[in-house]
Amino acid sequence: MCIQGGVPMDFSSYFPIWNKLTPTQQQILERNAVLRKVDKGTVIHNGTVECTGLLLVRSGQLRAYILSDEGREISLYRLFDRDICLFSASCMMNSIQFEITIEAQKDTTMWVISADTYQRIMKESAVVANFTNEIMATRFSEVMWLMEQIIWKSFDKRLAEFLLEECSLEETNILKITHETIAGHMGTAREVVTRMLRYFQNEGMVKLARGTVEICEERRLQELSDT
Amino acid sequence: MCIQGGVPMDFSSYFPIWNKLTPTQQQILERNAVLRKVDKGTVIHNGTVECTGLLLVRSGQLRAYILSDEGREISLYRLFDRDICLFSASCMMNSIQFEITIEAQKDTTMWVISADTYQRIMKESAVVANFTNEIMATRFSEVMWLMEQIIWKSFDKRLAEFLLEECSLEETNILKITHETIAGHMGTAREVVTRMLRYFQNEGMVKLARGTVEICEERRLQELSDT
Numbered sequence: 001m002c003i004q005g006g007v008p009m010d011f012s013s014y015f016p017i018w019n020k021l022t023p024t025q026q027q028i029l030e031r032n033a034v035l036r037k038v039d040k041g042t043v044i045h046n047g048t049v050e051c052t053g054l055l056l057v058r059s060g061q062l063r064a065y066i067l068s069d070e071g072r073e074i075s076l077y078r079l080f081d082r083d084i085c086l087f088s089a090s091c092m093m094n095s096i097q098f099e100i101t102i103e104a105q106k107d108t109t110m111w112v113i114s115a116d117t118y119q120r121i122m123k124e125s126a127v128v129a130n131f132t133n134e135i136m137a138t139r140f141s142e143v144m145w146l147m148e149q150i151i152w153k154s155f156d157k158r159l160a161e162f163l164l165e166e167c168s169l170e171e172t173n174i175l176k177i178t179h180e181t182i183a184g185h186m187g188t189a190r191e192v193v194t195r196m197l198r199y200f201q202n203e204g205m206v207k208l209a210r211g212t213v214e215i216c217e218e219r220r221l222q223e224l225s226d227t
Numbered sequence: 228m229c230i231q232g233g234v235p236m237d238f239s240s241y242f243p244i245w246n247k248l249t250p251t252q253q254q255i256l257e258r259n260a261v262l263r264k265v266d267k268g269t270v271i272h273n274g275t276v277e278c279t280g281l282l283l284v285r286s287g288q289l290r291a292y293i294l295s296d297e298g299r300e301i302s303l304y305r306l307f308d309r310d311i312c313l314f315s316a317s318c319m320m321n322s323i324q325f326e327i328t329i330e331a332q333k334d335t336t337m338w339v340i341s342a343d344t345y346q347r348i349m350k351e352s353a354v355v356a357n358f359t360n361e362i363m364a365t366r367f368s369e370v371m372w373l374m375e376q377i378i379w380k381s382f383d384k385r386l387a388e389f390l391l392e393e394c395s396l397e398e399t400n401i402l403k404i405t406h407e408t409i410a411g412h413m414g415t416a417r418e419v420v421t422r423m424l425r426y427f428q429n430e431g432m433v434k435l436a437r438g439t440v441e442i443c444e445e446r447r448l449q450e451l452s453d454t
């Protein structure tokens with residue numbers, strides 16, 4: 001067990017269905033969970049590594065994205081405290097036939113559980129298997145939402161939504177983010193982002209400066225993203 | 228048990244993990260599975276119905292797609308003999324937060340299992356829960372593949388791929404399909420499809436007639452889709 005700021009930060013209080021596990025299962029998990037700290041920007045998992053293991057975020061933020069052959073990215077979802085990343089342990093399930101990259105979006109502390117360990121428990125425990133099902137359904141829902149956005153929502157709406165979400169995550173109205181980074185998140189080219197941001201600026205919704213995007217009229221961006 | 232053409236066509240021989248179920252679970256499933264026949268074109272499930280139940284295809288073909296507010300469609304995946312559709316029973320899992328439509332692509336015979344029944348067995352059986360996990364991972368993989376196609380592959384490649392897949396499914400080189408229908412499958416407008424098919428025709432790869440697309444040079448379409 002590790003202590004941070006006087007608060008016990010042990011694995012058991014972070015693993016969502018801890019109380020539903022048998023003592024043996026608890027012991028196996030606790031013994032095999034390895035606490036790991038990574039700096040912002042670290043690539044924790046990618047397609048070339050088959051099985052990094054399950055990741056349970058203690059603090060920080062992870063980002064899952066896919067990468068095209070030409071190196072273009074698109075963000076799929078983010079993981080926050082207590083979230084579990086399954087797809088970094090995709091060797092666990094034969095039917096997972098896609099590759100994602102997981103990167104630390106902020107300095108992150110997380111537990112890594114080997115796929116073997118988790119799979120062993122999941123195979124014998126209906127509770128763990130059903131829990132895993134719910135995690136997968138959550139990620140699936142996020143990806144479906146994203147796909148609908150990409151197919152059917154025009155780029156101005158997606159960009160407005162992205163800026164509002166970033167503000168809410170960072171708890172600020174002045175985002176420190178480059179157009180290049182936004183383009184990476186949204187699977188588009190930097191020029192497309194710059195053009196749209198300039199349009200937003202002309203409309204008075206944002207103010208641009210080197211490396212920052214300031215949100216001036218949240219309400220109008222919200223209206224745009226809602227339509 | 229029903230007999231078709233002298234062959235026993237009972238539920239147990241169609242349900243993939245039948246032998247791993249307990250006799251009680253087998254009994255519950257068999258007693259609650261309702262055989263249903265639908266004609267080609269029937270919408271079996273959509274977002275307004277919360278829980279149609281799990282579908283196990285005996286024969287025929289189902290298509291899962293999403294629908295935009297403006298009525299545009301995009302095909303997500305198809306289900307064939309012995310395939311199971313989970314998302315027509317999305318009430319089973321809290322974390323499934325998206326809506327799909329399921330339509331019979333051909334005359335189809337299938338068993339419908341109520342979500343209650345399946346959920347009851349899944350909650351107690353690690354085997355069924357893990358099996359369900361694999362089904363979801365399979366669909367997830369199909370959707371991820373589709374998303375990568377949409378984001379990163381140009382339309383000519385996607386159309387070539389679609390035509391080749393249809394030929395292989397229908398076991399013919401002359402597809403009876405309208406441009407409108409193809410557009411529906413691919414989430415685009417009819418004009419876009421017509422323009423690209425005419426380009427393919429000019430290149431000698433296909434021959435167009437009213438309501439049909441004939442594949443003339445499969446090899447070239449294959450090369451196009453592979454690049």
